[in-house]
Every structure is written in structure tokens, then in C-alpha cells.
Amino acid sequence: MATTEDASELNFGEDFDKAECLSCAEVSLLLKDKRDQMNDGINDVFEKALKYVNQFGGNQNSETIKEIRKLGQRQQLHQFEIASLANLAIGDLEEAKTLLPSLKRYTDEAITDMLNDLTNLKEI
């Protein structure tokens, strides 16, 4: 495994460089769909993942998810940043810059706007 991989620098190595990141809410939707089609053979890993994404993303509906994605694309955020912002309830500017250092390439105003937009979207 390459040692240069570092989420704070948006470096995910060759295999995950172009991979699509999914927020907990997105995974929750996909897994619930999948579970309804499966009759048997639900394994332990699937169960644990479903429980986790429901706990941390189960409250966002498909409309909210879509809007968060659109917002991310408009701001040209990295996939990883979009999913992280969707997953983590982030209160203010300093918190955002500390937890997701890659956001520092944006101005403070731009980050604050994004956080406000996200808060509004999540409340709907």
C-alpha cells in the first residue's frame, strides 16, 4: 500500500483516485433497495454496514441527497469532500477547515456559504 495516501490532501492512491465517493445517506438508499431484493444470504458485513449508514445518514431523503450533490458539483468540490460534508454535521468555518483541511483552497466566505447551504438542505 502506498504511504502517500492521505485524505487531508485528497490523495487516495491509484485505485481510488477516480472512484465515486458515496455518503452514508446514499449508501443507505442503495443498501435498503438491495436488501429488499435479497431473500437470503445477507452477510455480516452487509448488516453492519447497513446499520451504520442508517445511524449516520438515514435521515436524509433522496431529494436532499441530490441537492447536496448538485451543490458540490457547482462548487467544484472533490467527491470526497462532498460525501464528507454530507456525512459530518459541521457547525462553523473553523471546524470545517480543521476537519477537512483540503477546503482551505476556498476563501472563508465561500466555505461559510457552502456550510449555510448545506444546513438549509439538511433541514428540509
Next chain:
Amino acid sequence: MFFHVQLEKNIRLHPRNFGPQLHQTLKQKLSSEVEGQCTGRYGYIITVTSISHIGQGKIAESSGYATFLVKYRAIVMRTFKSEIVDAVVTRVTKIGFFASVGPLEIFISRHGIPTDMTFDPDSSPPRYIAEDQNATIAQDTEVRLKIMGTKIEANGLFAIGTIKEDYLGPIAIEQL
């Protein structure tokens, strides 16, 4: 982080499966062979979401089995260094505590816990408690942590984390 990735796998089929149900059989075999697996490269394979391509089968002349290269999309989960994740505490001990992100276990050692939090073995369940009594960490507490590193073990991935930095630690209810 969860990812949607394109993967491929060689699936071997017994000649009795050759017939109109071949694709269905391949799909089932793929699911049972890869779902729930964990590799160092891609992490946990949670589920197959779609099959994008099934290659032409090649018959092995000695066994008669056919091998098909199946390309598929799957949801996988693995963590990266410096990633911030919310996790659920599973076990608290005096040398640190364990938390899980779905199938992945993360260990936060005493060195990764703020020094003002002390281990309280007498409470039930055992917990870490802050000097000012404002924060506790016990089983089922939701904590926000930072991944320091991940290692591959025989039965899966295992990560090391810390909560000894700003904005990390137990998640307050009002933040949710």
C-alpha cells in the same frame, strides 16, 4: 468512506451450469464469492450493485470448467489516513477503546484520548469521563475520530484512530 468502484473477478463454472441460466448463475456465484470479503486493496466489499460485462467463457481442457471474467460495480468501504469519521463505541478498556464504522473496527489508544479524560472502571458499563464531567465515552457512544492508519489483518482491516484533536470526541446530541 464508502466508494462505488468498478472491479473484476474470474468466475469458474461447472459444465452442468452451461445453459440458458448461465448469466443468472454467474451473478449469484459472483455475489456469494465477493460480498462480505475484505481485501487490503479495496477494503470491505459490501455489495455488488451491477454487472457491467461478462467476458467469453474459456474452457479448461483438463476439467471442463469454464472461466468467465466478470466486470462489476460494487460498494466498498475503506478508510484513509487523516480521514474524519463518525463511529460507534463498541468496547472500553483501560488501554483505550474500540469503535466501529460498519464492518471496520478502529482502536483509539490511551495516547489518542485527551489527557483530561480518565478511565472509570467502576461505572457500568466502564467509561472514560472528562474532568469537568461534561463528556463521557462508553459503549454505544457516537464519537468523531480521525484515522491515523489502517492495517490489513487475516480477518479484515483494522484501523488506529485518535480523538485528541480539535473538534473530535463524543458527538453531542444537539449536533445531530
